[in-house]
Amino acid sequence: MFARGLKRKRAEDEEAAPAYSLQRQSLLDMSLVKLQLCHVLVEPNLCRSVLITNTDLQIQEEMTQDGRWCVPVPQTAGRASRDLLVSTEILCCCAWEGVHPAPDPGDLASEFQVVPAVQAPGGSPGGVWGRDGPRENRGSFHKSLDQIFETLESQSPGAVEELFSDVDVSYYDLDAVLTGMLGGAKLIQDGLDLVVDILVET
Amino acid sequence: MVGWRSQSRDLQQDAILADRASSQDPLGSPLPKMIPGIGAFTQDTLWCFSQVKGTMETGTTEADIISTVEFNHTGELLATGDKGGRVVIFQREQESKNQVHRRGEYNVYSTFQSHEPEFDYLKSLEIEEKINKIRWLPQQNAAYFLLSTNDKTVKLWKVSERDKRPEGYNLKDEEGRLRDPATITTLRVPVLRPMDLMVEATPRRVFANAHTYHINSISVNSDYETYMSADDLRINLWNFEITNQSFNIVDIKPANMEELTEVITAAEFHPHHCNTFVYSSSKGTIRLCDMRASALCDRHTKFFEEPEDPSNRSFFSEIISSISDVKFSHSGRYIMTRDYLTVKVWDLNMENRPIETYQVHDYLRSKLCSLYENDCIFDKFECVWNGSDSVIMTGSYNNFFRMFDRNTKRDVTLEASRENSKPRAILKPRKVCVGGKRRKDEISVDSLDFSKKILHTAWHPSENIIAVAATNNLYIFQDKVN
Numbered sequence: 001m002f003a004r005g006l007k008r009k010r011a012e013d014e015e016a017a018p019a020y021s022l023q024r025q026s027l028l029d030m031s032l033v034k035l036q037l038c039h040v041l042v043e044p045n046l047c048r049s050v051l052i053t054n055t056d057l058q059i060q061e062e063m064t065q066d067g068r069w070c071v072p073v074p075q076t077a078g079r080a081s082r083d084l085l086v087s088t089e090i091l092c093c094c095a096w097e098g099v100h101p102a103p104d105p106g107d108l109a110s111e112f113q114v115v116p117a118v119q120a121p122g123g124s125p126g127g128v129w130g131r132d133g134p135r136e137n138r139g140s141f142h143k144s145l146d147q148i149f150e151t152l153e154s155q156s157p158g159a160v161e162e163l164f165s166d167v168d169v170s171y172y173d174l175d176a177v178l179t180g181m182l183g184g185a186k187l188i189q190d191g192l193d194l195v196v197d198i199l200v201e202t
Numbered sequence: 203m204v205g206w207r208s209q210s211r212d213l214q215q216d217a218i219l220a221d222r223a224s225s226q227d228p229l230g231s232p233l234p235k236m237i238p239g240i241g242a243f244t245q246d247t248l249w250c251f252s253q254v255k256g257t258m259e260t261g262t263t264e265a266d267i268i269s270t271v272e273f274n275h276t277g278e279l280l281a282t283g284d285k286g287g288r289v290v291i292f293q294r295e296q297e298s299k300n301q302v303h304r305r306g307e308y309n310v311y312s313t314f315q316s317h318e319p320e321f322d323y324l325k326s327l328e329i330e331e332k333i334n335k336i337r338w339l340p341q342q343n344a345a346y347f348l349l350s351t352n353d354k355t356v357k358l359w360k361v362s363e364r365d366k367r368p369e370g371y372n373l374k375d376e377e378g379r380l381r382d383p384a385t386i387t388t389l390r391v392p393v394l395r396p397m398d399l400m401v402e403a404t405p406r407r408v409f410a411n412a413h414t415y416h417i418n419s420i421s422v423n424s425d426y427e428t429y430m431s432a433d434d435l436r437i438n439l440w441n442f443e444i445t446n447q448s449f450n451i452v453d454i455k456p457a458n459m460e461e462l463t464e465v466i467t468a469a470e471f472h473p474h475h476c477n478t479f480v481y482s483s484s485k486g487t488i489r490l491c492d493m494r495a496s497a498l499c500d501r502h503t504k505f506f507e508e509p510e511d512p513s514n515r516s517f518f519s520e521i522i523s524s525i526s527d528v529k530f531s532h533s534g535r536y537i538m539t540r541d542y543l544t545v546k547v548w549d550l551n552m553e554n555r556p557i558e559t560y561q562v563h564d565y566l567r568s569k570l571c572s573l574y575e576n577d578c579i580f581d582k583f584e585c586v587w588n589g590s591d592s593v594i595m596t597g598s599y600n601n602f603f604r605m606f607d608r609n610t611k612r613d614v615t616l617e618a619s620r621e622n623s624k625p626r627a628i629l630k631p632r633k634v635c636v637g638g639k640r641r642k643d644e645i646s647v648d649s650l651d652f653s654k655k656i657l658h659t660a661w662h663p664s665e666n667i668i669a670v671a672a673t674n675n676l677y678i679f680q681d682k683v684n
Contacts (some may be wrong), residue, residue: 027517030575043327043353045433046415047465047484048580051521054463058517118390 021066022060031056245494246667248682251622251631253307255292256675258620268671270658274338274346277662280308280669281348282676283333287317289350289403291361305667305680312361314403317352329354335420337429347406349429353416356431358407358442366394373556412438414447419469427475432481435462439493450498452481465583468528473515478503480530480537486523488539488548506537506548508555518570519581521547522654526582531591532663538594540585543567545606553554560606563598565636565647589664597656600645602632603671618656618670628682 031052253551256266265286280292325572339347345362370392375381399417404634415433422429430439430451437452452469465484477493489502503618510519529538536629537548539556543564546556562583566573573579578599585596597603597613606613615632622629635644644666658671666681 023516025572027574036579037406042330043322043325043416047467047524047578050462051580054520055517058520064531188437 021063024063028056028059031059078160206659221597225244226417238394247617249679250517250682251624251627251629251677252305252667252680253678254620254623254675255308255310255678262674263636266317267330267675268658269334270336270667271671271676272336272338272348272349272662273662273669274348275340275663277667278347279311279338280660280678281336281338282669282671283336283350284674285318285332286313286331287319287331287333287352289314289316289333289359291346305665305683307562308678312401313401314359316350316357316405317355320354334417337420337422338374339422340426342426349420349422351420351431352418354410354413356409356417356420356440357405358409359403360406361401361403362401364402365396365398367397368392369395393536396529398591406515407442407445409440409445409448409623412440418467421469421471421479423471424474427477427652430469430471432466435463436468437466437481437499437618438478443535449497450478451493451497453498453500467525470528470530473530473532473534475534480528482525482528482539484524485520486525486536486541488525488528490550506551506553506556508546516570517572521574521579522570526586529585529587531587532590535590538585540583540584540596542579542581545585545594547608558608560594560604562596562604563602565634569647571653576652580654581655581657583655583657584659586659586661588666595668597659597660597670599652599655600650601654601656602634603656603659603670616679618675618679620673620675621675626682629679663670 034052035049035056234518256268257259260359263286265284268282269285271283274277274281280294281488282290282292284290289439290310292308293309294306297306316333317329317331321327322329329352330560333350333352335351336348337349339349341347345360348361350357350359356627360407368492369376370390372386372389372392373383373554409431413431413433414419415435415437417433419432420429421432428439428441429483430437430453431448433436435453435455436446438640439451440448454464454466467482467484469481471481472480478490479493480488480490482488486507488506490504490506491499492503493499495501495503499680510523525539525541527540530536535550537550537555539546539548540562542568544562545560547554547558547560583587583597585594587594592609593605593607595603595605601618602615603618604613604615615634617632625645630643633641633644634650635646640646654673656670656672660669662668668679670677670679
């Protein structure tokens, strides 16, 4: 029963994944803008900068994980790759469990001007970022390894193409998105550099 | 710098005027004793409007925005600091037998410019004059003393009354001009003569150049000889008498600033144990330190942290867990912390989780992305205890503020607004409707005004009188006197 529920959710997730990734990217972009738009005259608020940078790192970490997910894991993978999956179990739970098929359009659309998210059946009214009620998430830390492998197998290899298929180019430059996906680390580093520059001067 | 304001002692005149106003606005029909929602905390506490200070104009000068509010230890004085670096002190008038139904009101006692804007030439950055915190010293003589701080400098101010002045100088005339010595033929002894009461504020100490980062807290120690000032990365201990040096007691600055992931957000001394203090962090943790353990309190004595709820995890989890205020209870047995969505009460003897958690505005949980975009998620709300530690209060948006009774577990949402500002008008509880049908008098989440935030509140040390800062207005509410 658990497996079936997982499969259904997986289908919803596949539809929501592009929207979620886009919104995650917007969040990353927004964070970097926030870090750069420090008040020119007054010293920036260190607490705020640290919190934004930490959030960026979190996003980047998850995006890196997603990068790994896109690569199909060979079935005959040895013990090493099993260990890798186990160690990323917690992160993947947070990442995928956090995906909601129906982000509140009123909440996000006006800010992001993103392509309206697909209203999947059974979607929760909560925001994309927040976590929904307990039904999806109970016992998320206790998933068996089998369920994780099942998740991996059902991951479509063309996920990366899907990601960009319905990007609203008026808002996103494709280069920017690609840069974001692949160069997430660099953008985070730029953000950190900026904070460090300000602090080093002190 | 001396600032003073002439204070007339003819309070009776004020009382007569106020009485005239209130008699034209009778209280109305008798109130039912127990109304669900309004509710009695203890013995039917009903909150009434008492006073509002500040301009009614809609265009707010940024300098007038109140940035801190604090009662002194007796509750006789109420101090506010604003973004323009000014401090305004209100004094409670003596209660007169003539108005039994009205308790003492707060009138302006002293106003002075505490801090001026400065420019840091080394970094080419301005140093704001905004008063971040005011803390009173316990009164030891006729004068009042308070500490006020901006981002970089702490100042000790003495506020004293003068109702006599010396007259009959030999070398100066009454206007202060020097007299021609040739015209002085006799000597006289100057005498003190009564004058109109004058309240003057003088800076007695300036504690500067000790903080690289922005000061967020100051706290007077129970020994009344020392105090601490905390910035994002360091906490310094000062002696009131010594301004050219301070002791660094906490330093969380990493050797490599790129490794910085956590900052200090608030700090406070224990109310009775002069060796103990706590400080909170942007990661939602509280550390209790004992200054007897070592000179540099980098190793905490106690570490308070609640394990993260995995079902509530999101990208914003860390930001909303950042503690914006930490306050010891008057008893010293508990600490209260405020993070973005909740207020928590911790028992000093239990580090692994708080004993009580109160939801301030959980309906914002689904709006975190918008609140991140408009920066509201970084708003730093304060929290306060009442005198008996039975009720806690904190602010929210839309000029709402919340009170939680720890004993009855009941809570109420009230609003500071000009509409509810009739004399002795009872505040009606407010309710935010989360979804579905909105009842009459409820307000929906999407209609909340996020520019009207109540960050600073204060509670009288022994009575049910509260001061609530709503942008540039200060509201004073009292419980209903029967």
